[in-house]
Each structure stands twice: as structure tokens, then as C-alpha cells.
Amino acid sequence: MTAVQDYREYLKEILIPEEKLQQRIAELGAEISRDYQGKDLLLVCILRGGVMFLTDLVRYLTIPHEMDFMAVESYGKGGREHGELRLTMDLHTGIAGRDVLLVEDIIDSGHTVHQVLELLEMRKPRSLRVCTLLDKRERREVEVPIHYRGFEIPNLFVFGYGLDMDGYWRNLPFIAVPDLDRYQPPATPA
Ligand code: IMP
Ligand code: MG
Numbered sequence: 001m002t003a004v005q006d007y008r009e010y011l012k013e014i015l016i017p018e019e020k021l022q023q024r025i026a027e028l029g030a031e032i033s034r035d036y037q038g039k040d041l042l043l044v045c046i047l048r049g050g051v052m053f054l055t056d057l058v059r060y061l062t063i064p065h066e067m068d069f070m071a072v073e074s075y076g077k078g079g080r081e082h083g084e085l086r087l088t089m090d091l092h093t094g095i096a097g098r099d100v101l102l103v104e105d106i107i108d109s110g111h112t113v114h115q116v117l118e119l120l121e122m123r124k125p126r127s128l129r130v131c132t133l134l135d136k137r138e139r140r141e142v143e144v145p146i147h148y149r150g151f152e153i154p155n156l157f158v159f160g161y162g163l164d165m166d167g168y169w170r171n172l173p174f175i176a177v178p179d180l181d182r183y184q185p186p187a188t189p190a
Contacts, residue, residue, distance in 0.1 A: 003187045007159075007169050010182040015158060016151060016175040021133075022056070024150050028131065029060020032101065032148060039099040040126070041065035044091065046072060046116065049105035052162035052170065053133045053150075057103065068093050072116060085115040100125040101148075105162045106134040110142040117144065134158070134175070 032041075045054040047069050058067065071089035100120060107113055113130060120128055131148035138155045157180070159165045160172030166185050 005184045010178050012177045012179040014174050014176050018173040025056050026060045028148050033062045042098045042100050043067045045069050045103045049162045050103050054103045095123050095125045097126050099127045102130045104132040107132045108136045108139050110140045110144045113144045114142045
């Protein structure tokens with residue numbers, strides 16, 4: 001017996017279907033493979049939202065590379081957008097002198113990526129770029145440089161393909177829009 005509502009009960013629309021996602025990710029993979037030819041590429045994924053994108057993206061890379069993971073959390077009573085960033089899991093590898101590509105699921109206000117870039121910059125990578133699957137540009141509060149962008153999307157809450165509804169449905173192979181009037185959050189959020 002599960003308390004988690006089936007997403008089909010509140011699915012409003014599929015914003016980006018699987019084929020379109022995969023096609024674009026293949027293009028990004030080809031572009032990154034060209035740009036990082038002969039470089040020391042280290043992909044850095046921010047957990048947990050970016051993990052689906054990362055694992056698909058690397059399957060389209062044709063050059064040697066490594067991957068590493070970090071987890072961050074925003075806290076502070078001003079809400080997510082104005083929270084200070086806390087590193088809850090650091091990278092295992094040093095990034096000094098390496099060509100680092102930060103892989104994110106979505107850039108919204110920009111605060112998360114802005115602060116992660118500041119943190120990584122202090123460790124003196126040789127280069128540091130950002131690859132995001134989704135860009136909610138209208139919502140930007142802090143400018144962040146985006147070198148590789150999957151899709152620009154309107155100001156809508158989305159889920160699926162790494163992005164969650166209170167912890168669930170990250171596994172969906174598409175990006176979806178929920179009808180929040182029909183959504184019942186789980187009793188104990190993940
Ligand atoms: P930012 O710091 O405002 O750019 O927030 C980025 C983070 O907010 C992302 O890494 C996501 O975890 C989360 N986020 C922003 N928009 C959405 C959304 O539409 N669905 C799910 N998570 C989102
Ligand atoms: Mg995230």
C-alpha cells in the first residue's frame with residue numbers, strides 16, 4: 001500500500017517528449033565531444049536532479065572523460081531563492097588544472113549554479129563551463145554563463161527526467177507539467 005499518487009492523475013501535458021530530449025542530448029554530446037577533444041574533461045553533476053541527464057549525456061560522448069558528483073542544499077528562512085548554499089556532499093576528485101563541465105538539470109533563479117561556480121572557481125580548474133538541460137530564463141535573478149543549453153522553457157513547474165514531485169517520478173523519460181490542483185503531496189515527503 002503506497003501513499004504516493006500516480007503521476008497520470010495530475011499530468012497536464014508532456015512538455016518535452018522522450019525522442020526530442022534524446023535528440024537534443026545527442027547534439028549536445030557531439031558538441032561537447034568536439035569542444036573537449038584533447039582536453040582533460042571532468043563532468044561534475046549536481047545531485048540529485050542532474051543524474052538522468054548526465055548518464056544519458058555521457059553515452060553520446062566520444063572522448064575520454066571522468067565524472068564526479070556533488071550535492072548541495074539551500075537553506076535560510078528567505079526561501080529557496082535567497083538561501084545560502086550548503087555543500088552536503090563534496091567531490092571525490094580534485095579539480096585543479098582540469099577542464100570542468102558542470103552538468104545541471106535546470107537553471108531557474110540562477111542562485112544555485114552561481115554559488116556552485118564560485119565554490120569550484122576557488123579550486124582553480126583550468127576551465128569551467130556550464131551545461132544545463134533546461135533553462136527557465138524568465139525567472140533569472142542572477143546572471144550565470146551557460147555554454148550548453150538543452151531547451152529554454154517557459155515559467156512552469158516541471159517534473160520527470162531527474163526532476164521530482166516531492167522526491168518521486170524522477171525516472172520518467174520525458175519532461176512533464178503537473179496540474180497542481182489535482183496533485184496530492186505524499187503524507188511524508190521524501
Ligand atoms: P535556482 O537556484 O533557482 O536556479 O534553482 C535551481 C534548482 O531548483 C534546480 O536544480 C532544481 O532542483 C530546482 N527547480 C527549479 N525549477 C524546478 C522545476 O520546475 N521543477 C523541479 N525542480 C526545479
Ligand atoms: Mg537540482
